[in-house]
Amino acid sequence: MQSVISLRPRLKPYDVCIVGSGAGGGMAAYVLSQAGAEVVLLEAGPTWDNATDGAMLRWPYDSPRRGADTRERPFGEFDACLGGWEIEGEPYTLAPETEFKWWRARMLGGRTNHWGRISLRFGPDDFRRRSLDGLGDDWPIGYDDLKPYYDRVDRLVGVFGSQESRPNDPDGIFLPAPKPRCYELLVKRACDRLGVACIPGRLSVITRALNGRPPCHYCGQCHRGCRTNANFSSPGVLLAPARETGRLTILTNAMAREVTLDRAGRADGVSFVNKSNGRDEHLSAKVVVLAASACESARLLLNSKSALFPNGLANSSGTVGKYLTDTTGTGVAGFIPALMDHVPHNEDGVGGGHIYMPWWLDNRKLDFPRGYHIEVYGGLDQPGYGFLGGIHRYPSGGGYGTQLKRDYRRYYGATIYLGGRGEMVPSEECYCEIDPETVDRWGIPALRFHWKWSAHELRQVRHMQETFRRIVREMGGEPLDPMPGQKDGYGIAAGGEIIHELGCTRMGNDPKTSVVNRDCRAHDVKNLFVADGGPFVSQADKNPTWTILALAWRTAEHIAAARRRREL
Ligand SMILES: Cc1cc2nc3c(=O)[nH]c(=O)nc-3n(C[C@H](O)[C@H](O)[C@H](O)COP(=O)(O)OP(=O)(O)OC[C@H]3O[C@@H](n4cnc5c(N)ncnc54)[C@H](O)[C@@H]3O)c2cc1C
Ligand code: SF4
Numbered sequence: 001m002q003s004v005i006s007l008r009p010r011l012k013p014y015d016v017c018i019v020g021s022g023a024g025g026g027m028a029a030y031v032l033s034q035a036g037a038e039v040v041l042l043e044a045g046p047t048w049d050n051a052t053d054g055a056m057l058r059w060p061y062d063s064p065r066r067g068a069d070t071r072e073r074p075f076g077e078f079d080a081c082l083g084g085w086e087i088e089g090e091p092y093t094l095a096p097e098t099e100f101k102w103w104r105a106r107m108l109g110g111r112t113n114h115w116g117r118i119s120l121r122f123g124p125d126d127f128r129r130r131s132l133d134g135l136g137d138d139w140p141i142g143y144d145d146l147k148p149y150y151d152r153v154d155r156l157v158g159v160f161g162s163q164e165s166r167p168n169d170p171d172g173i174f175l176p177a178p179k180p181r182c183y184e185l186l187v188k189r190a191c192d193r194l195g196v197a198c199i200p201g202r203l204s205v206i207t208r209a210l211n212g213r214p215p216c217h218y219c220g221q222c223h224r225g226c227r228t229n230a231n232f233s234s235p236g237v238l239l240a241p242a243r244e245t246g247r248l249t250i251l252t253n254a255m256a257r258e259v260t261l262d263r264a265g266r267a268d269g270v271s272f273v274n275k276s277n278g279r280d281e282h283l284s285a286k287v288v289v290l291a292a293s294a295c296e297s298a299r300l301l302l303n304s305k306s307a308l309f310p311n312g313l314a315n316s317s318g319t320v321g322k323y324l325t326d327t328t329g330t331g332v333a334g335f336i337p338a339l340m341d342h343v344p345h346n347e348d349g350v351g352g353g354h355i356y357m358p359w360w361l362d363n364r365k366l367d368f369p370r371g372y373h374i375e376v377y378g379g380l381d382q383p384g385y386g387f388l389g390g391i392h393r394y395p396s397g398g399g400y401g402t403q404l405k406r407d408y409r410r411y412y413g414a415t416i417y418l419g420g421r422g423e424m425v426p427s428e429e430c431y432c433e434i435d436p437e438t439v440d441r442w443g444i445p446a447l448r449f450h451w452k453w454s455a456h457e458l459r460q461v462r463h464m465q466e467t468f469r470r471i472v473r474e475m476g477g478e479p480l481d482p483m484p485g486q487k488d489g490y491g492i493a494a495g496g497e498i499i500h501e502l503g504c505t506r507m508g509n510d511p512k513t514s515v516v517n518r519d520c521r522a523h524d525v526k527n528l529f530v531a532d533g534g535p536f537v538s539q540a541d542k543n544p545t546w547t548i549l550a551l552a553w554r555t556a557e558h559i560a561a562a563r564r565r566r567e568l
Pocket of ligand 1: 023
């Protein structure tokens with residue numbers, strides 16, 4: 001895929017300028033270019049194409065580092081993400097006593113190149129939590145508003161799953177789900193005995209040919225980027241057809257600095273740093289859509305100060321950067337003797353779980369308000385650098401030579417990992433703001449994060465830990481680590497660590513308490529929209545990207561309709 005790296009001067013403004021090319025930006029570009037708009041997309045990172053840049057089917061010995069992680073690739077050299085927890089020259093800071101981690105991708109397609117592809121719809125209750133338990137806030141839209149867009153995302157992008165008729169885990173238009181692997185069957189059996197719901201996974205991996213893309217061939221390496229585009233990434237599935245319209249211009253290595261305004265206070269374009277030459281440039285557009293990821297879009301708004309908007313653009317409510325959420329997370333690894341000494345076989349499957357456990361309990365009977373789901377990892381996929389680290393913890397494991405090699409063969413595949421992914425309650429104590437003293441390499445002010453888990457989340461992860469240990473023991477296994485105690489937050493991951501950050505430009509009907517309206521249009525600026533996870537009012541216990549895609553589609557359609565009415 002070719003991208004433009006420098007623009008020729010244009011006489012006319014673009015119809016729409018989108019900032020960011022991940023899930024939200026990719027979808028906005030797809031829908032708006034199909035709807036006839038001349039779209040320009042600014043992406044801070046370089047171009048990336050799975051077909052040529054991904055590391056699918058490479059062996060560890062093809063790499064001098066055996067695929068081990070590097071500073072530039074913290075999730076391993078073969079992982080399809082340029083970026084990470086730290087990016088040179090692009091700092092962020094933490095308020096005292098804050099533990100927060102911020103993963104940023106800098107590449108065409110953003111994090112959709114290496115994400116886990118767990119693709120869950122939010123359920124009806126997820127949009128009205130305050131009405132149900134008095135905590136947080138309701139969304140100004142409900143499941144019925146998003147359902148048609150979830151359906152379209154399912155049809156366009158593709159997702160496998162099974163019809164389950166669970167009230168708060170809506171079924172989609174599913175492709176057939178792959179069968180559980182051996183370790184997943186054992187997990188399911190244990191869950192059935194314990195009364196824990198366990199159903200086929202829901203991943204955006206196509207198990208049948210769809211829209212010109214071939215089906216998955218089960219190499220289990222989705223995080224490396226799929227060369228055949230059998231899983232979802234924004235460049236392969238959204239940007240490619242958008243470019244075919246001839247109406248999408250992609251400008252890579254373009255770091256947006258500020259949204260600019262005309263005299264009437266309407267957005268009239270975006271100024272950006274052309275990273276190829278370090279120069280500041282400007283693009284004019286009639287509509288601006290921010291999709292730089294929840295926190296980056298908030299940063300852009302807070303840095304877009306003017307006489308009209310001295311506290312940052314679209315921030316008359318003071319809520320830009322506020323109500324930042326992440327998924328709660330913790331996990332338990334367990335050694336399962338029944339999985340030892342297996343007959344060697346290929347059970348690679350897709351690069352993600354063939355099963356998962358949706359939230360199955362009633363919070364009214366528990367000491368915490370919101371639910372979680374469980375993700376399951378294990379199996380016999382291609383061993384990577386450092387695999388079976390800590391083998392000395394297994395019976396007779398460790399040592400040297402033949403004995404050690406034999407133990408690797410015996411124990412490989414005999415460990416499972418259960419990961420909890422839960423809903424936090426949005427809090428005034430979790431937010432980001434501009435750090436007055438820190439700028440990035442281009443002089444753009446950086447974000448400072450504030451974070452504090454509440455007792456709700458801590459009780460929830462204690463429940464996760466207890467449940468996962470019960471499942472491991474029910475399988476005849478032993479957890480590899482002792483149960484973390486209260487002083488360790490029961491093993492709760494740091495804020496941001498699950499990489500599902502949402503909020504910061506939340507939607508609402510009241511311009512005094514929210515940044516965008518129910519169509520993700522800024523209350524304060526008629527032609528400014530947000531199409532990433534920023535408008536989310538609450539997190540849900542579901543991974544967020546399917547909802548980002550559905551919401552971005554809805555937002556883009558709203559823009560297209562307003563353009564047809566000549567309102568924009
Ligand atoms: C390892 C991993 C696994 C995950 N697994 C799942 C999962 O299984 N299910 C799920 O639902 N979610 C998952 N997620 C989260 C998912 O990736 C995100 O929710 C999703 O990508 C967010 O989309 P986005 O468009 O908001 O942001 P991104 O995908 O991050 O895209 C934002 C883009 O904006 C660009 N950008 C940022 N600032 C600027 C600027 N100033 N100017 C120009 N461009 C800019 C970035 O370079 C980036 O390309 C996972 C994430 C990771 C990292
Ligand atoms: S498991 Fe399937 S979707 Fe994933 S990388 Fe391999 S072929 Fe592609």
